[in-house]
Amino acid sequence: MKNIRNFCIIAHIDHGKSTLADRLLDATGSVTEREKQDQLLDNMDLERERGITIKSHAIQMEYPYQGETYILNLIDTPGHVDFSYEVSRSIAACEGALLVVDAAQSIQAQTISNLYLALENDLEIIPVLNKVDLPSANPEEVTDDIVDLLGCRPEEVIPASAKTGLGIEDILKAVIERIPAPKGDPEAPLQALVFDSVYNPFRGVETYFRVMNGVIRKGQRVKFMATGKVYDADEIGTLKLHQVPKTSIAAGDVGYLITGVKDAREIKVGDTITSAEKPTTEAISGFEDVKPMVFAGIYPVDTEDYEELRNSMEKLRLNDASLVFTPESSAALGFGFRCGFLGMLHMEIVQERLEREFDMTVITTVPNVSYHAYTKKDPEAHIIVNNPSDLPDPTTLDRVEEPYIKATVITKSDFIGNVMSLCIDKRGQITNQTYLTQDRVELNFDMPLAEIVFDFYDRLKTVSKGYASFDYSPIGMRPSKLVRVDILLNAQMVDALSALVHADNAYHIGKKMCEKLKELIPRQQFDIPIQAAIGAKIISRETIKALRKDVTAKCYGGDISRKRKLLEKQKKGKKRMRQVGNVEIPQQAFMAVLKLND
Template identity: 55%
Template sequence: MTERQLTLRNFCIIAHIDHGKSTLADRFIQRAHIVDDREFHDQMLDTMDIERERGITIKSQTVNLPYEASDGTLYRFNLVDTPGHVDFSYEVSRAISACEGALLLVDATQGVEAQTLANMYMALEHNLEIIPVINKIDLPAADVEGVKEQIEHELGLPADEVVSISAKMGTGLDSLYEAIVGRIPPPSGDPKGPLKALVFDSHYDPYRGVVLYIRVFEGSVGRGDEMLLMSSGARYGVEEVGILRMRGLPVERLEAGDIGYLIAGVKTIRDVRVGDTITSAARPAAEAVPGFRAVKPVVYSSIFPVDSNDYEELGKALEKLVLNDASLVYEKTSSSALGFGYKCGFLGLLHLEVVQERLEREFGLSVVFTAPSVQYRVRLRNGEVVTIETPDEYPDPSRIEEVEEPYIKATIITPDEYVGPIMKLCMDKRGVQTSMIYLDSKRVELIYEMPLAEVLFDFYDKLKSISRGYASFDYEILGLRPTDVVKLDILVNGKPVDALSQLVFRGSAAVRARAICRKLKDEIPRHQFKIPIQGAVGSQIIARETIPALRKDVTAKCYGGDITRKRKLLERQKEGKKRMKMIGEVEVPQRAFLAALKAGEGEE
């Protein structure tokens, strides 16, 4: 092991949502003095506007920090800040694969929560050294001793290894630095061997092409080298390598153990994928670094440009977005109502919302999303099995033998006073309780098996409002189980609008249909004729709303005189409306599609 490797530490910060990861990263950056005080702001590593507005981390970010220990040794830390939300757990797995250690943050007022457990198991799978850290000890409600007991009892980590800090106030950071230096192992790997580097993230720069973020496991790479991307076989000359100090800082070479960036003028985006291995074209490595597990989308929705002329632009934007968000998958599709677009797979509804906002903000596109759906497996009467992700793929009900939908194992940790309302919510969402464990005198762990489709729309929001924000939620996919699903069609003026179709559980079809019809009634402007809005399952109408006709005042210019003059004008208007009814086309604004998507069962 070289001198350079001995003073290097690669670690990430993992935790449940709102336990203080980004705040702790801010303190590390401040103490390293790599940013001027006048440039410093909170959430330094949350570079996207949407992250700062929502107060959440969406993208993992890396920063290289110098640290001088008490004995005078100068260390280099590569710190990776990770998201906490369950929809971005794929980002966490990517960050973990580039590190040797992890700081597991636990809130001193909330204790161990659902995502804390999930992230710890992910770190253990990658054989990371875990340092348990209790944060927010400055708060009046902090229960440090109680949380230490939870860490020992629920996580199986020794209480005497816990480091107590306040990231906001900067308390206890010296102990944390010493723990990082003493307990996280330095990276191993032969700097003189064949190059083997893992691509754990990337983004597109309009001037320099694809910027790759890499972790070097073996060998070294520098300017002028010819590199080979092992999955695509593409070769490129390296133009620049460097470390990440908020901005890229060029260096001569990156050696085994280093985390940094690499620019090689890659313009063909398809050549690069996250999880790929970079090696030397002259002396290639024998095998690739084990990449990331293949990501499986759980929510499907189609994206269409508001202006059909933006279709090509939308395709290019999605291509660039996939560089930075490897969990997004997409393919071409079309709709009779909305034209050409792309069918996309997401890890959850928050992921879908973030992609929509990024397309609008970063690429200036106006887009419409269809109703989110999960993946169903349909067994037909002729023995054929088909997988469907969107309502327009749903076969004729007379041909269907059985439909299966994905189920999840939902883990909810909550204070005991909210158990009753949460159990009712889970039962309303077709959940079946499999376990209820009292973790201590005040906290309960509930485990339910429920359909993923029921969690999509408003489950998380309702859970947070019922528990006043104290309940935490995590889930994992169990597999497919039989269900009774129907295709809900929405008819506007007697014509089905394919972009508003949804696959729903038969028992909740009428409720969902009424909610959508009401939303559309509010959003579609009145026309010169009456417009019926209907929800239908097959040929059966299960919900209806009517938009009344907009009546023009045809008698405005009729002053005084015989009443028959006015009557004649009104009769003529009525005849005109009848003809218009026969040939009238309804104009549905884009906001009506968005409103219909947000019409959940909670509005009933």
Template identity: 70%
Template sequence: MKNIRNFCIIAHIDHGKSTLADRLLEFTKTISDRDMQAQVLDDMDLEREKGITIKSHAIQMNYTAKNGEKYTFNLIDTPGHVDFSYEVSRALAACEGALLLVDAAQGIQAQTISNLYLALDNDLEIIPVINKIDMAGAMIEEVKDQIIELIGVKDEDILLASGKSGIGIEEILEAIVTRIPAPKGDPEAPLQALIFDSVFNSFRGIIAYFRVYNGTIKKGDKIQFVNTGEEYEADEVGILKLGLEPKNEVHTGDVGYIITGIKNAKEVKVGDTITKASNPCTEGIKGFQEVKPMVFAGIFPVVTEDFEELRDCMDKLQLNDASLTYELETSQALGFGFRCGFLGMLHMEIIQERLEREFNQTVITTVPNVGFIAYDTKDTTKQIIVNNPSEMPDPTKMSRIEEPWIRAQIITKPDYIGNIMTLCLGKRGLLLNQSYLTTTRVELMFELPLTEIVFDFYDKLKSQTRGYASFDYSPIGFRESDIVKMDILLNGDKVDALSALIHRSRAHDFGRKLCEKLKELLPRQQFLIAIQAAVGAKIVARENISAMRKDVTAKCYGGDISRKRKLLEKQKEGKKRMRQIGNVEVPQEAFLAVLKLDD
């Protein structure tokens, strides 16, 4: 056990975690030259295309140190985007140390600080590494000063490296040996292993990844899951190399996988504890905090018959992505589907993409919104959770409604302070604090309503600062607000899938934009279509799609005007009757258009 080291790599998005992991695997000859490729641990097509890590990936390396001893390293590569911070927190729970990576050209960013605090909460040993030191714009001394100020380490404790060219890789491996503590645990105690991830394999069932804290797990053992109380047999256990490598047993302090032939996704919970059925441990390991979804949206199959298939796909996807939450929902316009909770808009986009690619499910996503709390007029202590516009109580029966607020931390160059102020104050934000980290970096702290940052805040922030701002946020609770439900009516009929919960001051503007967008997207019919946005009984915006008309007077050449009028009146009556019984089909693009209103 004294020769095992469990560590992860944490950093802001794009600071070179995956590239550094590639070099570590190359240096320790974990991967042959033939199998080597960029982002080797990112096994999803999506991760390669977007150049980001979505899932944490664990892999075992063997390293012979300068003192001649052989060490086993368990590396977990983590995502850097704020939407996947739950993945990071789970990876940290399985480690004793972390490499904190900082880009030499960009310096410390918001997510760097956020991930650092997560690591410190887990009592991890931090090894600061400045990456990309061979770049033309590298500011090594400035970034060193930032790190010293942030963590309070000595100058000589900061390692310099380049993931691309392989500089400083051996120094990092030596630092892991000398600075990260070996795992603690008792090999003789009853088995305690924490499940930190799981995947679904269509041939072998569910594969759970775990970290052993006490005891040993052997192939063929009768095991038990503490939370569910279910018992299974360990058909196969092993360690994680580039693929799965079966072993007869996995020891204390090590990271491995287990296959028990479980097919039902509900039986395996990330954060659960594995123990032996014959000699169970007295209590489970304290897992992770419950995930709190930030953004809610409905996901519906395009064809209603595919609902059961979609339910199976959601179960399997939740196994692999524990931060996804969902419950059943029905809609008049779209039929049966799910109300899903996501950690952010990127997370929502990724889930939609994964459903299409991995499970061949084409889905319709409704307008995303955040969760509100409404209070009853009669019983003011009674809370009504509103995650969906259809759950919004009647305004006459509601004493008040509260919306979630967040504390946002933005780090940028001083040149862009004005742009950021304008953006945040325009989003109903409150400036808390402004402080200079160095002469060229300023930190701004805002309090903002979560509703305002859900749609396009991140994109606007990047465009208004030319990509030089980094953004991180944490929830700070609920505050009273003037939230209203806005309905979209087509010829007087509500389309519930296009309803949105929005602040009253924004309803008029949002309604107008949405009506204009729908006018472009809805196909013309033989009758007039009125598109209206309404708050309660008040119409705040309207657009008309004129009817396609046949020229019924074409055969009347010359003669009395009354002949033409008679034909036009007859056509008018027909159109009126058609409008009463005609249905307006809403194409799928219309539901997606709501997400891209400002484009």
């Protein structure tokens, strides 16, 4: 056990985490020349294109140092804030972390939030200054920033370049010397932490775990404590680039387990594996069910594809256990699903994977968050509102609570005013402001999650010229004054365009929606009124004028009554047409409602 080191890499998006992992694999000889490729651990096309890690990975390396061979387990973590629960479980499986900071961009919001996560778990932090070979790098200044943040000595910061391979040997040396060996008792009952699972279409779910105490052996019966299910350990082994089967894995080491389970929902990240015969009494703390934060409806463009969409979603859920969906129907769009996502990036990725991997083109409705509604009849029990149409009638409503978040924005001091006014526009309250250096400021806000769902991130980048970085964590529910804005087309309600908004913004949003739809809905032979309503009260209206055929063209000269007769006949026809006509809403109208501020 004294020769095992478990560590992870934490960094902001695009600070060179995946490239550094590639160099470590090269330096330890874990990858042959033939297997080499950039971002080796990111095995999804989507991850490579966007340059983000979506699924975390684990890989074992062997490194000879001072006459002994050390086993280094790199437990990679996803970088984006939507996947922060996965990051926290990966960090819990380690004893140390490499904190990678870009020498050109300095410390960003996610660097700090992931660092706090690591410090809460008492990890040994090794600061690495990456990209020192760039012409725009500023190593001395950024080293000072890291020293201020961590309170370490400047010589402890390792200058490196993952692109050229500079400093990689120093990093490996620091991992062995500074990160403590894992603690654990091989004689105790088995206790292992599940930090990830992947779905293999041939073998079922592969569970990645770190053994805290005891030994896991091939063929033994194992029990998952959160679900209470018992399985046979058909195969266990360690994770090199390809899996290496073993007969047993002892305390301190990391490995994989195949039990033949076909449903990814039965294996939960953060769960504790123990022996079925001699179980441990306590589970590893910190387990929670992943809670979706953002909800949206996903509908097939053609209603006949509903069954095909269901099959695609089921297959996608095998790979992504945090995707939650239930069937729902909408008067405007037919049958579809109400889906829960961890955040907007997660939603975008699910939508893109449906299109790429399953050729499903889908319509996504306005995303919203989950609210708690309380009625006057029973002010204690809450109704969970994931869909605007679930909101009880305003007359019976006592109050509505919405989820709030603690947002951290790090920006240059020139843009403080812009960032503050954006956050106050979004109903944020500033709680703290700290100068990290002379020209970098950390701002903390409490704000409603619903306000950052749409376009907050894009607008933050715009007002700060791309310099601000953003991170958030949920802080619970707070009462709020919310109303449901409905859109009526030709006096028919379009349920897919309903939105829950704050009472103060309702008029403004209703007016904008009507104006936007007026631009996008094609003109018909009759007038189409577009109305925004709260309950029975209309708050805004726009009218799409009818296309008019000139019916009096053939009347030249003669009495006015002949023209009047033709116009009256046209008027009656228009009236009848308006009663029976229905209005098609183009797909871009649904999308446009999301981008109201453009």
